[in-house]
Amino acid sequence: MPIPIHDPNHAPGGALKRLPLLKAAVTFIAAVCLCLCALLYFQLEQSRRHDLDSARVASANLTRAMAQQAQDTFVQADLVLASLADWIQNDGFGPSTRPRLQQTFARRVQSLEQLHGLFLFDKNGQWVITSFASLHRGAGIADRDYFKFHQQNASLIAHVSPAIRSRQNGDWIIPVSRRLNDAKGNFQGVLMAGIKMSYFDHFFRSFNLDAKGEMALALSDGTLLARRPFDESLIGQPLAEEHIYKHEPSSAGAGDAIIRSAPDGIVRLYAHQHLQAYPLVVTAAMSEEAILAGWYGTAFQSSLIVALVVLGICLFGWVFVRQVRNSERIEADLRKAQEALELIATHDSLTGLANRRLFERALDVEFGRGARQRSPLSLIMLDIDFFKRYNDTYGHVAGDHCLAEVAKVLKSCCHRKADLAVRFGGEEFAVLLPDTNLPGAMALAEQIRRSVIDKNITHSGSPTGYLTVSLGCHAFVPSSLDSIEVFIQRADSALYQAKHGGRNRVAALSMEDGLCALERSDR
Numbered sequence: 001m002p003i004p005i006h007d008p009n010h011a012p013g014g015a016l017k018r019l020p021l022l023k024a025a026v027t028f029i030a031a032v033c034l035c036l037c038a039l040l041y042f043q044l045e046q047s048r049r050h051d052l053d054s055a056r057v058a059s060a061n062l063t064r065a066m067a068q069q070a071q072d073t074f075v076q077a078d079l080v081l082a083s084l085a086d087w088i089q090n091d092g093f094g095p096s097t098r099p100r101l102q103q104t105f106a107r108r109v110q111s112l113e114q115l116h117g118l119f120l121f122d123k124n125g126q127w128v129i130t131s132f133a134s135l136h137r138g139a140g141i142a143d144r145d146y147f148k149f150h151q152q153n154a155s156l157i158a159h160v161s162p163a164i165r166s167r168q169n170g171d172w173i174i175p176v177s178r179r180l181n182d183a184k185g186n187f188q189g190v191l192m193a194g195i196k197m198s199y200f201d202h203f204f205r206s207f208n209l210d211a212k213g214e215m216a217l218a219l220s221d222g223t224l225l226a227r228r229p230f231d232e233s234l235i236g237q238p239l240a241e242e243h244i245y246k247h248e249p250s251s252a253g254a255g256d257a258i259i260r261s262a263p264d265g266i267v268r269l270y271a272h273q274h275l276q277a278y279p280l281v282v283t284a285a286m287s288e289e290a291i292l293a294g295w296y297g298t299a300f301q302s303s304l305i306v307a308l309v310v311l312g313i314c315l316f317g318w319v320f321v322r323q324v325r326n327s328e329r330i331e332a333d334l335r336k337a338q339e340a341l342e343l344i345a346t347h348d349s350l351t352g353l354a355n356r357r358l359f360e361r362a363l364d365v366e367f368g369r370g371a372r373q374r375s376p377l378s379l380i381m382l383d384i385d386f387f388k389r390y391n392d393t394y395g396h397v398a399g400d401h402c403l404a405e406v407a408k409v410l411k412s413c414c415h416r417k418a419d420l421a422v423r424f425g426g427e428e429f430a431v432l433l434p435d436t437n438l439p440g441a442m443a444l445a446e447q448i449r450r451s452v453i454d455k456n457i458t459h460s461g462s463p464t465g466y467l468t469v470s471l472g473c474h475a476f477v478p479s480s481l482d483s484i485e486v487f488i489q490r491a492d493s494a495l496y497q498a499k500h501g502g503r504n505r506v507a508a509l510s511m512e513d514g515l516c517a518l519e520r521s522d523r
Contacts, residue, residue, distance in 0.1 A: 029317035059271030105131035204228035210290035351407030378441035389461030438475035468504035
């Protein structure tokens with residue numbers, strides 16, 4: 001038996017599906033790129049959070065130091081005011097005591113570098129005593145906020161007011177004042193210590209801060225007292241709408257927030273600390289740009305490296321996908337060529353019917369199946385009557401056309417998928433009928449014979465005057481002991497008997513009945 005050209009159990013593409021491979025490759029490449037980008041994102045985000053957390057710790061430490069220094073500054077001034085207030089309330093500030101009070105004021109100012117000066121005002125806001133050698137003779141301070149506060153409030157606790165320009169010499173000072181009462185508890189005047197704003201500016205400069213950073217001292221309501229960098233236009237302005245004042249209440253003690261500054265639009269990390277003894281708050285702000293300067297450099301380098309790696313993977317993937325697609329196209333072309341070769345190798349080019357090679361392969365398969373299932377197998381052999389005369393009369397081209405017309409009849413009569421019409425050789429044809437007994441084969445053979453006659457193909461060399469065929473049928477149930485060659489020979493013997501009996505008829509050969517002939521003619 002010939003070796004099959006194409007094994008149906010190993011169809012092209014069965015062992016390796018190209019399309020799933022292409023999808024898997026694209027998915028894998030995309031997953032790798034996404035994983036690299038995700039790892040980069042998480043690593044950079046973790047690094048960014050670490051830098052911000054470190055900045056928060058540094059800012060918190062800075063604000064604690066600022067708060068401690070500010071509180072010590074105001075406590076020292078408050079202690080001076082408290083001791084002087086007790087002395088004045090006991091001894092008064094009459095003309096006899098004023099020289100000694102002025103000297104005491106001057107010594108106290110010299111002992112504390114943060115003090116601009118000490119001032120005593122009567123109940124009308126007029127100058128009484130100052131730490132300066134010459135007493136200011138100008139208008140009083142009845143219009144000052146701190147004076148109005150003490151005039152209207154009976155509390156003897158120190159009061160911190162918004163920064164002002166001293167009327168003594170024009171310097172910026174932060175007033176810390178106390179109310180003075182007479183023996184009956186009536187308002188007697190105000191004792192005020194002016195703290196130099198330059199003192200805080202010098203203190204702020206002792207800290208290393210980036211060029212876009214800020215440090216500030218403010219009242220708890222957000223009114224600015226001192227600031228680095230110094231901006232005179234902001235002093236005394238309410239900053240309640242900026243940074244931590246609109247995010248954190250004064251009772252929060254300490255905290256931080258990343259906010260875009262309203263005046264200059266710079267994003268900063270603002271840390272704040274409220275003083276325990278006074279309604280004051282200190283803030284320290286570092287620009288996000290300075291905090292993340294190192295991170296930006298690392299992020300750029302890491303992103304560039306990952307981008308190059310991803311680009312390399314994508315280029316490799318593009319080349320790989322192109323190769324897979326080329327392989328797929330090549331395989332499809334090979335599959336088409338193989339199918340065409342298979343068709344050429346197993347089918348007759350003139351009639352389109354199966355050839356001897358496919359017929360022998362089908363016989364081998366059906367013999368095995370019939371033996372296993374004990375099902376009948378039939379074979380019809382047919383031959384065109386007087387075909388040599390037809391060729392001699394009409395020529396070989398007409399003969400080829402005649403063969404093609406008979407092939408069409410066979411195709412039209414074989415309705416089942418398992419039926420196989422074969423050009424056996426020359427003008428001889430065969431029809432293999434699985435699961436078909438002898439009566440069924442004879443019925444199909446008669447249908448074929450009548451269909452050929454219905455074609456009305458003129459044949460002057462035939463006694464009937466038109467083209468006819470003779471058919472021989474054989475059917476049996478195959479077994480492992482039976483021979484394919486014997487099976488074909490018996491069908492061929494039935495065909496011989498049909499031709500020997502006058503042609504244009506169907507003859508059958510069975511194992512039980514021997515030879516029986518069924519003659520058909522158009523008479």
